[in-house]
Each structure stands twice: as C-alpha cells, then as structure tokens.
Amino acid sequence: MIPLLLVLLTGICPATANEIYANAGDLVMLNCRESKHNGTVMPWKMETDQKMQLYSNMSASEQQQLGLVFYQHSLVILRASANHQGNYSCGPPGNTSSQIWFRLKVCPKQSTECTTRNTYSMVCHAKQACKLNCPEGSIPNVGIPRMKSMEHMWHKENGEPSDNYFPSVGLEKSGVYICKRSFLYSGEIYQTSSSVKLVVQAVEPPAKLGIYLPKNGQIFEVELGTKKEIVCKALVNSCQNSPYWTSEREFVDDLDVHTDPCNGSEKMPKWMSTTLIFREVSPVNLSKTFTCGFLSDKHIFTVNITLVKTAQPLHAMLAVCSVCVVVLMAAIVVVYVKFKIDVTLFLRDKVGFKVCQSSTSDGRSYDAFLMCYKSVTDGGLSEEDRKCLASTLEDEFGYSICLYDRDVLPGQAIAEAVLDCIEQSRAVVLVPSFPDPEPGSAVLSAIHTSLVERKTRLIFINTEQTEASRSGSFPEALQLLSKAGNSVTWKGRPPSTSFWKQLRYHLPAPQQTPKMQLLSQKC
Incomplete structure (x- = not known):
C-alpha cells in the first residue's frame, strides 16, 4: 500500500529507481540513454523539497545558477x-513505460555510507601484473563540450599516494585504494571519487602430472x-x-590393491589413487621394496617404499627393562640364597687366591685353631675323626691349622697357651670329643671373654647326638x-661334601693356595 502511494504522489516507483550515492561536493552524472524518447529536448523532472521541471534546452545561465x-x-x-x-526522472511525460527513474543520495563528507556504496572489488593474483581501473560509476565518457577530463590520482585509504599498476603484486598490497577523477569545466575543476578494494590471492602453480604420494624412499612403520x-x-x-x-x-x-573408479568423460587431468592393502603384515613384507608406478604419454613415474617394524615406545621399553631387571635381581637373590655357599667358595677359590693372595697379611700365623671340648654324650669325634678333620683342612684345602697337642710347647700354662693359639689364629673351631682331651672344657670359661673381645670367628662342630641334647x-x-x-x-666318616662346604664357608679363606682340587677319600 505504501509503495503505491509513493508512486501516486511522486510519479517514481521506488522499487525500480536507479540508486546513486555521491559525497557532498562530488560531480555526478545521470544518464538517460535508455529512454525511448526521440525528441530533441529531454524533459527532466526533479523532486526534492520543491518540485521542479527541468529541460535540457535551459539557458546556460539557468543551468549555471542551478549547478547543472x-x-x-x-x-x-x-x-x-x-x-x-x-x-529524478527523464523521458516523455505521461508515458511511464518510457521513463527512467533515479534516486540520488548525497552524503556528508564525514559519512562512510557513500564510500561503502561506491567501493568496487577487484581480484589479482600474487606475483602477477595487476592494474587498478578507476570505476566509471556515474561518470561515463560522454564528451561534454568544454569539459576536459584530467589525469586520475590514486591514494590509499590512509591518504598515502599510490600507483595503480603493480608489475608483480604481493599479498601485502591488498587493501582499499581511492581513485580521484578531476574535470575542468568553464575554468573550474570539479572532482569525483570512488574506491577499489583490492584482494590479492596466492595462486598455486598448476600441478604437473606425476605421483604426489607417497614420497620416494618413504619408510612406513608397521606392526606385524x-x-x-x-x-x-x-x-x-x-x-x-x-x-x-x-x-x-x-x-x-x-x-591386494584398490583403484578409485574413473569415468572417461571426466575433465582431465584429475587425481587418482590406488591403495596397496596388507591384510596382515608379515615378516616377508619387511624384506621387500614396493613400487608405485604411473605411465603418462611421455614419462614413467615411480616411487619406492619399504616397511619397517614399529619401534617399541620408550615407556614400553623402560617398563620391559624394569621388569627384566627386577626378575634378574630376584633370580640372583634366589640363586644366591640357595647356592650362596657354592658361589662364595667358587669366588674364593677361583678369584680370591689369584687377586688377593699377595695382599697384606693380618699378622696371624694360623687360619684356624682346632680346640676340643668334652662332649656331653658319647657322640663326640674320636681321635681318628679329629686327625681326619685336621689333615683334610691342611693337606687338601690349604688351611694352616693350630693343634694344641702339636703346636703348644710343653710346660706352658694351659689357659695361657690356649689364649696364645686364639690370638695367632683367624678362627676357632670347637670340636666335641670323647673322652675329654687336652686342653679340655675347663678353659672355655676363661677364654670366653677373650673370644668376644677379639671378635674371633667361631665355628661349632656338632654331632647329631650333641645337637639334640645341647639345649639343657x-x-x-x-x-x-x-x-x-x-x-x-x-x-660321621667319611665326611660328606656338604659338611666340608659348610665348614669352609664359615672359615676365612686360607692364606695359601690349596694343594689339591679334588677331595680324597683317605679319611
């Protein structure tokens, strides 16, 4: 209803009017070329606050007075x-079908509405020549007499002067450029301006025929x-x-391959893919080289790829190594606990003598002092057993043994002699005997304090009978x-191998190399 009322009142249809935006002070041209009026005089009608009838044959003074x-x-x-x-409208009056309508909007200089409306977009490609053209807008080249078009001036949106031609435009040239056109008429210069928004796009070079994936020599990590x-x-x-x-x-x-479908009517060139499928990667695949090929009209393109087993992640390797270390240490502990006697004797016999036999001596003459005490039962070692014990330690295992009845001088006090033997020995072996031999059990109380103070290594030899009755x-x-x-x-005799191992384990290493490596059965 409202548009119809505007048509009745003004004679102009807002829906079809040509909208023209101009900054205050700019030169503006309304062109009525498309009108079907064939008369020599073009009637114009201007509707502002006061309606005004205009004609193209108005006098020059009238036109100058109106600024037209x-x-x-x-x-x-x-x-x-x-x-x-x-x-504004032009054309024969009364014939609306032959008339052309214009709607002119004049913006103040500080307004951006007209600048936005009169901005034209232009696209150039990076690293190529680019020329900015000043939009004709509402200023076509009509050859008005006495009106001369002057050189166009270009500047950026911030006012900085600029050229309108770039031999090799860069991306940084994107922005808004303003073209200012000047016209000389009747001794005065009139101007109009319009804006060009330049968009510089990066352009990828045209792709060439060939294989783009995978890269030649590429290695793919896989899991078996x-x-x-x-x-x-x-x-x-x-x-x-x-x-x-x-x-x-x-x-x-x-x-084992899949190629994308291709229609012969499709535009060429085009991308095509062929997929190599390993349904289950095997060790055989790791030893082969696979080649992707493509045959064009003039060239053969190939790329080679190989497969390698995926490396274990660092945290997984650390976890595996940690587990291995824990298992290894546990195994070492178990083996040592179960075979600590054998391990100790092996290291002592095979390594200790070779490395440590030249070490500084502790100044003691004997490795061990065999001291007898009276057994409380009849299960003590007999004289033959004691001789077997002493001779085996000396002759076969290389120990220097101190024997009371052999190495103590006659006439010396028993307690004093025993203390001397203890002081000269690195260990004391208490042997249960029956009957009570020299020096006997009477001196045990006297030497107890000395053994504790000197921290002398002490080994008890028990029999099965003495072990059962020892507590009370x-x-x-x-x-x-x-x-x-x-x-x-x-x-009992002959002593078992286990007995000798345990005894030697508790005794310190002998100061001299054993004379025999194999245990004889002479006792």
Whole structure:
C-alpha cells in the first residue's frame, strides 16, 4: 500500500529507481540513454523539497545558477549538495513505460555510507601484473563540450599516494585504494571519487602430472600381524593411466590393491589413487621394496617404499627393562640364597687366591685353631675323626691349622697357651670329643671373654647326638659361645661334601693356595 502511494504522489516507483550515492561536493552524472524518447529536448523532472521541471534546452545561465549541465540525454550535477538529493526522472511525460527513474543520495563528507556504496572489488593474483581501473560509476565518457577530463590520482585509504599498476603484486598490497577523477569545466575543476578494494590471492602453480604420494624412499612403520593400507596418489591425464603397484618387478595381486573408479568423460587431468592393502603384515613384507608406478604419454613415474617394524615406545621399553631387571635381581637373590655357599667358595677359590693372595697379611700365623671340648654324650669325634678333620683342612684345602697337642710347647700354662693359639689364629673351631682331651672344657670359661673381645670367628662342630641334647646339658660357657658362632654338623666318616662346604664357608679363606682340587677319600 505504501509503495503505491509513493508512486501516486511522486510519479517514481521506488522499487525500480536507479540508486546513486555521491559525497557532498562530488560531480555526478545521470544518464538517460535508455529512454525511448526521440525528441530533441529531454524533459527532466526533479523532486526534492520543491518540485521542479527541468529541460535540457535551459539557458546556460539557468543551468549555471542551478549547478547543472545538460548534454543530450545526460544531466550533470557539478557539485552535489543536500539541495540536489531527491528523485529524478527523464523521458516523455505521461508515458511511464518510457521513463527512467533515479534516486540520488548525497552524503556528508564525514559519512562512510557513500564510500561503502561506491567501493568496487577487484581480484589479482600474487606475483602477477595487476592494474587498478578507476570505476566509471556515474561518470561515463560522454564528451561534454568544454569539459576536459584530467589525469586520475590514486591514494590509499590512509591518504598515502599510490600507483595503480603493480608489475608483480604481493599479498601485502591488498587493501582499499581511492581513485580521484578531476574535470575542468568553464575554468573550474570539479572532482569525483570512488574506491577499489583490492584482494590479492596466492595462486598455486598448476600441478604437473606425476605421483604426489607417497614420497620416494618413504619408510612406513608397521606392526606385524596388523592391517596396513598405503595410498598412491597421482595426477593423471587419462583413466587408462591409473597408478599401479609392483614388488620385485611383478605386479601386486589385484586382490591386494584398490583403484578409485574413473569415468572417461571426466575433465582431465584429475587425481587418482590406488591403495596397496596388507591384510596382515608379515615378516616377508619387511624384506621387500614396493613400487608405485604411473605411465603418462611421455614419462614413467615411480616411487619406492619399504616397511619397517614399529619401534617399541620408550615407556614400553623402560617398563620391559624394569621388569627384566627386577626378575634378574630376584633370580640372583634366589640363586644366591640357595647356592650362596657354592658361589662364595667358587669366588674364593677361583678369584680370591689369584687377586688377593699377595695382599697384606693380618699378622696371624694360623687360619684356624682346632680346640676340643668334652662332649656331653658319647657322640663326640674320636681321635681318628679329629686327625681326619685336621689333615683334610691342611693337606687338601690349604688351611694352616693350630693343634694344641702339636703346636703348644710343653710346660706352658694351659689357659695361657690356649689364649696364645686364639690370638695367632683367624678362627676357632670347637670340636666335641670323647673322652675329654687336652686342653679340655675347663678353659672355655676363661677364654670366653677373650673370644668376644677379639671378635674371633667361631665355628661349632656338632654331632647329631650333641645337637639334640645341647639345649639343657651344655655348660653355660658353651651355651654362650654357641650363640656367638656358626654350627656345622658332623655325620660321621667319611665326611660328606656338604659338611666340608659348610665348614669352609664359615672359615676365612686360607692364606695359601690349596694343594689339591679334588677331595680324597683317605679319611
């Protein structure tokens, strides 16, 4: 209803009017070339605050007074102002089908509305020549008499002067450029301006035929027993020249490749892909080289790829190593606990003598002092057993043994002699005997304090009978000494290998190399 009312009141249809935006002070031209009026005089109607009938044959003074220039079918407004804002129509009056309508909007200089409306976009490509053209807008080249077009001036949006031609435009040249056109008429210069928004786009060079994926020599990490797909992507110029896969100069089985479908009517060149499919990666695949090929009209393109087993992640390797270390240490502990005697003797016999035999001596003459005490039962070692014990330690294991009845001078006090033997020995071996031999059990109480103070290594040899009755029938001195020493059980002659190992384990290493490596059965 409202548009119809505007048509009735103004004679102009807002829906079809040509909208023209101009900055105050700019030159504006309204062109009525498309009108079907064939008369020599073009009637114009201007509707602003006051309706005004205009004709192209107005006198020059009248035109100058109104700031207008009529030429043929054009109306030129030399300096647009708010007074010129309104609706314009041209053409024969009364024939609306032959009329052309204009709606002129004049913006103040500080307004950006007209600048935005009069901005034109232009696209150039980077690193190519680019020329900015000043938009004609509402200023066509109509050849108005006495009006001369002057050189166009260009500047950037910030006012900085600029050229309108770039031999090799860069991306940084994107922005808004303003073209200012000047016209000389009747001795005065009139101007109009319009804006060009330049967009510089980066352009990729045209792709060439060939294989783009994968890269030649590329290595793919895979996990054995898993599925793996490798895509060969090529730019082809024919559906018949699709990429293919080979291995050791033979085509890969069709069941192990998949090629994208291609329609011969499609635009060329086009991208095509052929996928190499490993349904279950095997060790054999790791030893082969696979080749993707593509045959064009003039060239053969190939790339080679190989498969390698995926390296274990660092944290997984650390976890595995940690578990291995823990298992190894646990195994070492178990083995040592179970075989600590054998391990200690092995290291002592095979390594200790070779490395340490030249070390500084502790100044003691004997490795061990064999001291007898009276057994509380009949299960003590006999004289033959004691001789066997002493001779085996000396002759076969290289120990220097101190024997009371052999190495103590006659006439010396028993307690004093025993203390001397203890002081000269690195260990004391208490041997249960029956009957009571020299020096006897009477001196045990006297030497207890000396053994504790000197921290002399003490080894008890028990028999099965003495071991069973030791708790209640042992003298107090023996009970105290037994708590401070280590025990080895004698099970009769010939002594077992286990007995000798345990005894040697508790004894210090002999100061001289053993004379025999194999244990004899002479006792």
